[in-house]
Amino acid sequence: MIGAVQLGVLAACVVVLVPMAMAGYHLSRNKMLFFSGALFITLAIGVHLTPYFPTVNDFVTTVSSVVVFENRRDSCLSHLHDVVWxxxxxxxxxxxxxxxxxxxxxxxxxxxxxxxxxxxxxxxxxxxxxxxxxxxxxxxxxxxxxxxxxxxxxxxxxxxxxxxxxxxxxxxxxxxxxxxxxxxxxxxxxxxxxxxxxxxxxxxxxxxxxxxxxxxxxxxxxxxxxxxxxxxxxxxxxxxxxxxxxxxxxxxxxxxxxxxxxxxxxxxxxxxxxxxxxxxxxxxxxxxxxxxxxxxxxxxxxxxxxxxxxxxxxxxxxxxxxxxxxxxxxxxxxxxxxxxxxxxxxxxxxxxxxxxxxxxxxxxxxxxx
Incomplete structure (x- = not known):
């Protein structure tokens, strides 16, 4: 749930910020609207279909788990000698x-x-x-x-x-x-x-x-x-x-x-x-x-x-x-x-x-x- 929300927020930022950046290159209004709409539709479809691709889902989950485990492992190893007498x-x-x-x-x-x-x-x-x-x-x-x-x-x-x-x-x-x-x-x-x-x-x-x-x-x-x-x-x-x-x-x-x-x-x-x-x-x-x-x-x-x-x-x-x-x-x-x-x-x-x-x-x- 949290991952989907974060991805949605990211998509919204891309939809808003990319056209604004393109405006700096003096593109026409129609081209901007077309690009913005196409980008929004593509990201929306991607967000909704991602859960149905287990390989991608599992890869993201696995990478996150490995990073968390390695950080925790290194942290705990560094505290092993924190002993009081x-x-x-x-x-x-x-x-x-x-x-x-x-x-x-x-x-x-x-x-x-x-x-x-x-x-x-x-x-x-x-x-x-x-x-x-x-x-x-x-x-x-x-x-x-x-x-x-x-x-x-x-x-x-x-x-x-x-x-x-x-x-x-x-x-x-x-x-x-x-x-x-x-x-x-x-x-x-x-x-x-x-x-x-x-x-x-x-x-x-x-x-x-x-x-x-x-x-x-x-x-x-x-x-x-x-x-x-x-x-x-x-x-x-x-x-x-x-x-x-x-x-x-x-x-x-x-x-x-x-x-x-x-x-x-x-x-x-x-x-x-x-x-x-x-x-x-x-x-x-x-x-x-x-x-x-x-x-x-x-x-x-x-x-x-x-x-x-x-x-x-x-x-x-x-x-x-x-x-x-x-x-x-x-x-x-x-x-x-x-x-x-x-x-x-x-x-x-x-x-x-x-x-x-x-x-x-x-x-x-x-x-x-």
Whole structure:
């Protein structure tokens, strides 16, 4: 109804304005009246017959729907990290002990109208299992990535199996693999503390033509501690960007819409894997547990590493292939009462990271929020 009215108004404007414009060319009165009448009759017939041409109708509706969806999708993705925290003393608060167990932490998405319209939700075990059913998930990186993997398994596993997972997953500097039989989800954790390890991993996926459905990667802390060279870190990220971009059906290097020859399924299709980058956390220098860390992992150096990430254009927000899971902002907002060593944060922070990722998967896979 609204479309027909708008089209009618447009037709009326054309009927009135076009003859007025033609008058400026000193056409005769009879020619103007003839042209005006013919134009009016043509537009009137077009307005009344348009509903009977479903192809045109469907095309207009489809284009409008795509535009609305893309705008909403981009808007909601930009609000995923709009999280607020509540950190309060626990019932067993001990003023003589500054341990984080003294505080209860909870989080929620902000209540602004823009965020509320997106309908973000904390997924329960059933919904998360349904979303990840039959998926191959790879989490690769350092201790921050390991904690993201633990958060995911904590959501989909019962408490019994989770106890064994905690024991095996945290074996020092080791890989870990598990298949959650109930939902057919396979999770691989790959210990890859340096960016070059991640690039080698992506290269291996490409060589084998066998890609995970969800790939979560992150590095930086080890490089900052052992190399303390933000420029070198940035160069390594650029190399990772080029490798990760080739996993996608559209080349980010050339801007081409032509699908890459490789595919997520390895069968020639252009199915796109979901790629995420685990950002470095807020570092609280005074709480770092060694003198070497306090000397090298300063706020200034942390800022230089952030610049290296931005310049590399690795993350989607900067035009790259990976969505950023912004642990820095989440850990900063949770605060000093959410960490014992100024680097590793309490599980609610990684729980928030996980649910941000799951909601991004819902949006990216065009499922209802």
């Amino acid at each position: 509540e950190v309060t003393p626990s019932p067993n608060f001990n003023p003589l002990d500054n341990n984080t167990v003294n505080y209860d932490k909870s989080w929620a998405w902000a209540s602004s109208s823009a965020v509320s319209a997106c309908g973000f939700q904390k997924l329960g075990r059933f919904d998360a299992s349904d979303l990840l059913n039959g998926s191959w998930v790879v989490v690769a990186g350092d201790s921050q990535a390991r904690l993201v993997a633990l958060s995911l398994l904590s959501l989909v596993l019962d408490s019994g199996p989770l106890e064994m997972v905690n024991k095996d997953l945290f074996k020092r500097h080791s890989d870990y693999q598990i298949v959650v039989g109930e939902i057919g989800m396979r999770l691989d954790f790959i210990w890859a503390p340096y960016t070059v390890n991640l690039t080698n991993l992506v290269t291996k996926f490409k060589r084998n033509r066998n890609f995970p459905d969800v790939l979560v990667m992150g590095s930086g802390l080890w490089h900052m501690l052992h190399f303390t060279n933000a420029s070198d870190f940035g160069v390594q990220l650029q190399s990772l960007r080029r490798s990760a971009a080739s996993l996608l059906p559209v080349s980010l290097e050339t801007g081409s819409n032509k699908p890459e020859t490789s595919s997520a399924s390895g069968s020639g299709s252009a199915r796109r894997p979901h790629l995420f980058w685990v950002g470095m956390p807020t570092l609280i220098n005074s709480m770092l547990n060694t003198e070497e860390k306090r000397e090298r992992m300063t706020d200034a150096m942390r800022g230089e590493y952030d610049k290296g990430l931005q310049k590399s254009k690795l993350i989607r927000q900067a035009g790259g292939p990976l969505w950023l899971l912004d642990i820095e902002s989440l850990s900063w907002n949770c605060g000093v009462r959410c960490t014992v060593d100024g680097m590793h944060y309490d599980m609610p922070v990684y729980e928030a990271v996980l649910h941000i990722m799951l909601n991004a998967l819902l949006i990216e896979s065009h499922q209802k929020l």
